[in-house]
Amino acid sequence: MALFFVGYLITVTSTIAFIVAILTPRWIYPNTLPVSNTNPSSPNISNYRGIFYVDAGFPNGTCRDWILLYQDSVAACRPTYAIACASLAIAGASLSIILLWLVGGYLYIRRRRLAPNCVLSIALLTLFVFWISVVIWVVMITMNRDENLKIRRENIGFSTWIAVGASGGYLLAFIVFILYRIQVSRRKYVKGTDPNSRRF
Numbered sequence: 776m777a778l779f780f781v782g783y784l785i786t787v788t789s790t791i792a793f794i795v796a797i798l799t800p801r802w803i804y805p806n807t808l809p810v811s812n813t814n815p816s817s818p819n820i821s822n823y824r825g826i827f828y829v830d831a832g833f834p835n836g837t838c839r840d841w842i843l844l845y846q847d848s849v850a851a852c853r854p855t856y857a858i859a860c861a862s863l864a865i866a867g868a869s870l871s872i873i874l875l876w877l878v879g880g881y882l883y884i885r886r887r888r889l890a891p892n893c894v895l896s897i898a899l900l901t902l903f904v905f906w907i908s909v910v911i912w913v914v915m916i917t918m919n920r921d922e923n924l925k926i927r928r929e930n931i932g933f934s935t936w937i938a939v940g941a942s943g944g945y946l947l948a949f950i951v952f953i954l955y956r957i958q959v960s961r962r963k964y965v966k967g968t969d970p971n972s973r974r975f
Contacts, residue, residue, distance in 0.1 A: 778958060779894070782951035783878050786901065789944030790871040792937050793908055797864040800825025801932035802912075803919045823932060824919065826864045826911070829857070856918045860911050867907040874900050891959050898952035905945035912938045 803824040822832035829852045831838035838852035843861050845853070874897065881893050912935050920926045 778951055778955040782948045785944050785948040789941045793941035794868050796934050796938035797826045799934040800828040802915050802934045804930050826861050856914055860914055863907055863911050867904055870904050894956040898949055901949040908942040
């Protein structure tokens with residue numbers, strides 16, 4: 776059962792990190808000047824893009840608002856990929872919360888019986904959330920490359936790194952849940968083949 780608790784702890788941490796990442800807007804610092812060999816990148820801390828919020832750094836306030844809902848002030852800074860990432864972020868956060876609820880439910884039912892299929896469902900849902908989180912930060916990085924189709928470390932904000940860490944946590948939790956699923960199956964098999972053991 777220790778493996779499951781480890782997976783649960785990693786899932787909680789990853790969920791918190793993922794929600795923090797999508798709620799903080801410092802994902803990408805686009806280049807404000809043309810990129811060349813002498814000027815490889817020119818990010819500006821006042822010009823940044825997030826999942827739900829964008830600020831282009833214009834003094835008139837254009838492109839400085841929430842992008843999930845259509846507004847004239849951000850119409851020019853509201854590409855299709857940004858809306859897709861925002862929608863995926865909402866879906867991923869919702870599924871993460873559902874995942875925590877399922878893990879908590881298993882901690883209750885496991886006292887009555889071992890449920891390998893329940894553990895497998897939790898593992899698959901964890902993997903699904905992992906891929907959602909990966910798609911979000913991969914798209915955000917890919918769609919904000921410069922004219923040389925490159926993006927540098929200076930262009931990537933701390934929110935993106937938090938999201939990458941959350942993805943790694945989800946993947947690690949998936950591996951732990953799979954290992955626990957194997958452990959549960961073996962334990963159930965041993966109990967079932969032992970005539971002196973109690974069945975679950």
